[in-house]
Amino acid sequence: MPLGSLRPSPLVEQATEHLREQITQGEWPVGTRLPGENALAKALGVGRSTVREALRALAGAGLVQARQGSGVFVIATEAAAGPAEGWAARLRRAAITDVYEVRVIVETQAAALAAGRRTDEDVAALEAALERRSRAAGADDAAFVDADIALHAAVVAAAGNPVLSDLFAEFAPALRERLIDLVELLGLREHDRNPGHDTHEALVAAIRDGDGAAAEEILRTELRQTLAHLHAH
Incomplete structure (x- = not known):
């Protein structure tokens, strides 16, 4: 599924949802290294800071994990369940x-x-x-x-x-x-x-x-x- 450019607003929410769909629909299986921030920003038509915020949201949902010096990897295809967050x-x-x-x-x-x-x-x-x-x-x-x-x-x-x-x-x-x-x-x-x-x-x-x-x-x-x-x- 191609990423495609996003509408102007709200960019972070749209970027997060678009990337989440790539993961939950199996386009990026567990263990996959995501494209770099520059590549994602270009594909989505947004700035790097928007991509960074979206990746943080996905990490908070337990879907991806940043590994120092290696990049961001998919670690789950469903959001982690658990108690209400503080x-x-x-x-x-x-x-x-x-x-x-x-x-x-x-x-x-x-x-x-x-x-x-x-x-x-x-x-x-x-x-x-x-x-x-x-x-x-x-x-x-x-x-x-x-x-x-x-x-x-x-x-x-x-x-x-x-x-x-x-x-x-x-x-x-x-x-x-x-x-x-x-x-x-x-x-x-x-x-x-x-x-x-x-x-x-x-x-x-x-x-x-x-x-x-x-x-x-x-x-x-x-x-x-x-x-x-x-x-x-």
């Missing part, structure tokens, strides 16, 4: 666009709350996190993403709601790997080693000044720009 496991196999849409909702509201509730200690933590993000501009992509996530975690912490902080902590591992992939894929730091600095500086200033509306809008704009990149790739 929240953390659900996030790990979720499409990054789905995770990011929820992130936009959670973090923008957290920023608005932070502006109204921040303490002097919160402001000091935010300014320190912003400085660490700037210093990480000279580091590799993984270190920069870690510093970026730490700043966002400080924003959520300043909201003074432990449930929001716990929710963000659950998001962080799922976000980290995918954001590193995105930075590398799009070359976001090739011309600017500290992308988004002005935006994050303005966000910290809005929270420090108690301007909830500005903090919410600044963060919504920044996160939606990243989400647009994710939808495009």
Whole structure:
């Protein structure tokens, strides 16, 4: 069965289902090494990051397994049965666009709350996190993403709601790997080693000044720009 190009949206879900059909219908038997990401991306008419997300979903369903240095192999033709998965496991196999849409909702509201509730200690933590993000501009992509996530975690912490902080902590591992992939894929730091600095500086200033509306809008704009990149790739 030929793969065939996919419709524009939602790409990850379509790619996952298309590849799942190849496996469950026996086109790729157990033990088969799947084509590489470049080949799959070309066959499906999508970006490599979309293929990567689809393969993660299939791995979460127990159909494929990545073997270091060897590729991705089919290990079952039916999704593994088992107990209901936990929240953390659900996030790990979720499409990054789905995770990011929820992130936009959670973090923008957290920023608005932070502006109204921040303490002097919160402001000091935010300014320190912003400085660490700037210093990480000279580091590799993984270190920069870690510093970026730490700043966002400080924003959520300043909201003074432990449930929001716990929710963000659950998001962080799922976000980290995918954001590193995105930075590398799009070359976001090739011309600017500290992308988004002005935006994050303005966000910290809005929270420090108690301007909830500005903090919410600044963060919504920044996160939606990243989400647009994710939808495009």
